[in-house]
Amino acid sequence: MSLTILASGMQATLQGNPRLGFRHQGVPSSGPADSLSHALANIALGNEADTANIEITGGGFKAVINAPISIALTGAPSSATLNNVPLHFYTPIHANAGDTLIIPPPSLGLRIYLAVTGGFEAQTFLKSTSTYLPANFGGHLGRGLQKDDILKFADNPPSLPSQIIPQHIRPFFSRQWSLRFCEGPEFHVLTQESAKQLTHSPFKASSRLSRMGIQLEGTPLNLSSDGKMKSAPVFAGTIQCPENGLPFILLADAQTTGGYPRIGTIASCDRHRLGQIQAGDQITLISLSPEAALTALKQKLSALAALTTKPLT
Incomplete structure (x- = not known):
C-alpha cells in the first residue's frame, strides 16, 4: 500500500x-x-x-x-x-x-x-x-x-x-496577514520611533523566504545598538533585527541560536500562519501581552481539542 x-x-x-x-x-x-x-x-x-x-x-x-x-x-x-x-x-x-x-x-x-x-x-x-x-x-x-x-x-x-x-x-487565507507578537528580550534596543513603527507600518514578505524564516521588507528600523550581540537562544517565531534594520522572522527549521537582537516573538496562537506567507504578502504586527497571548493560545487549543474528543458510547 x-x-x-x-x-x-x-x-x-x-x-x-x-x-x-x-x-x-x-x-x-x-x-x-x-x-x-x-x-x-x-x-x-x-x-x-x-x-x-x-x-x-x-x-x-x-x-x-x-x-x-x-x-x-x-x-x-x-x-x-x-x-x-x-x-x-x-x-x-x-x-x-x-x-x-x-x-x-x-x-x-x-x-x-x-x-x-x-x-x-x-x-x-x-x-x-x-x-x-x-x-x-x-x-x-x-x-x-x-x-x-x-x-x-x-x-x-x-x-x-x-x-x-x-x-x-479552518484557517483564513489572504495576501494580508495580521500577526500578534510579544516584545522580545532586546526590544529595548529599538529607538522610540522604531518601536512605534513596528506596529504602525506594515511590512512586506521578501523573496528570501523558506522553512528557515521570512525576511521582511519596509522602512528599516533604527537600533540603539549595532544590531549585533553575543549569540543567544532563538526559536520558531523569534523576530530578529540585524544591523540593516529589516526584521527576520524564524520558522520551524531555523537555527537554535542567533547573534541579532530578538525584538519580538510571534505569539504561539498565530505561529502557524507563518508557514502560509508568500513573497509579496503584507504583514502587520500587533503587540500583545504575554498573558493575552496565552489566553488566545488556550482558546485555539480548546477548539482543536474539541475535534479530537472521542464520542461517548
Missing part, C-alpha cells in the same frame, strides 16, 4: 511531530511550517494530530495512489483534483488504486498538507519523523520528495472517526 510521486513541485517533505528537547544540542524542532493545517489534515481522517503527512510548498504536486485509501487535503486553497474530479479541502476523500492526484499552485497561501489514513511511513530521528533538510535526517531519506519516490502507508489504525473539519476552525 503506497503512493508514487509523479511530480514534487517546488518542495515537498514528510513532516510529523516537532523534534523537541534537543535545542541545547543544536538540533532545531523542524516539523510542519503550518502546524494547524497539518493537524487538521490528520484529524479529518481520525489520525493522531502529529502523524506524518506530506507538506507541499507552492503546489505543482502530482502522485498516483497505488492502493485504496482515504486522503485529506488542508492548507492553502488549490484546485486539486483526483482523476480530474475537483476535491474539497478539510474533507475525507476515498481514493482507489490507480487514481491520480494533482495539486496545482494555491491561489492564496503557500503550503498544502496531504494526509492518508494511518499516515506515511517515515524515518524517525531523535523521536520525530519530521524532515530536517539542512542536516538530511528524518522523513523520507532525510530529503525532499522526488519524482518516482514511493511512500508506503503506515499501518496505524485511526484512533477516531473521520470527519469534515468545521468551517469555524
Whole structure:
C-alpha cells in the first residue's frame, strides 16, 4: 500500500511531530511550517494530530495512489483534483488504486498538507519523523520528495472517526496577514520611533523566504545598538533585527541560536500562519501581552481539542 510521486513541485517533505528537547544540542524542532493545517489534515481522517503527512510548498504536486485509501487535503486553497474530479479541502476523500492526484499552485497561501489514513511511513530521528533538510535526517531519506519516490502507508489504525473539519476552525487565507507578537528580550534596543513603527507600518514578505524564516521588507528600523550581540537562544517565531534594520522572522527549521537582537516573538496562537506567507504578502504586527497571548493560545487549543474528543458510547 503506497503512493508514487509523479511530480514534487517546488518542495515537498514528510513532516510529523516537532523534534523537541534537543535545542541545547543544536538540533532545531523542524516539523510542519503550518502546524494547524497539518493537524487538521490528520484529524479529518481520525489520525493522531502529529502523524506524518506530506507538506507541499507552492503546489505543482502530482502522485498516483497505488492502493485504496482515504486522503485529506488542508492548507492553502488549490484546485486539486483526483482523476480530474475537483476535491474539497478539510474533507475525507476515498481514493482507489490507480487514481491520480494533482495539486496545482494555491491561489492564496503557500503550503498544502496531504494526509492518508494511518499516515506515511517515515524515518524517525531523535523521536520525530519530521524532515530536517539542512542536516538530511528524518522523513523520507532525510530529503525532499522526488519524482518516482514511493511512500508506503503506515499501518496505524485511526484512533477516531473521520470527519469534515468545521468551517469555524479552518484557517483564513489572504495576501494580508495580521500577526500578534510579544516584545522580545532586546526590544529595548529599538529607538522610540522604531518601536512605534513596528506596529504602525506594515511590512512586506521578501523573496528570501523558506522553512528557515521570512525576511521582511519596509522602512528599516533604527537600533540603539549595532544590531549585533553575543549569540543567544532563538526559536520558531523569534523576530530578529540585524544591523540593516529589516526584521527576520524564524520558522520551524531555523537555527537554535542567533547573534541579532530578538525584538519580538510571534505569539504561539498565530505561529502557524507563518508557514502560509508568500513573497509579496503584507504583514502587520500587533503587540500583545504575554498573558493575552496565552489566553488566545488556550482558546485555539480548546477548539482543536474539541475535534479530537472521542464520542461517548
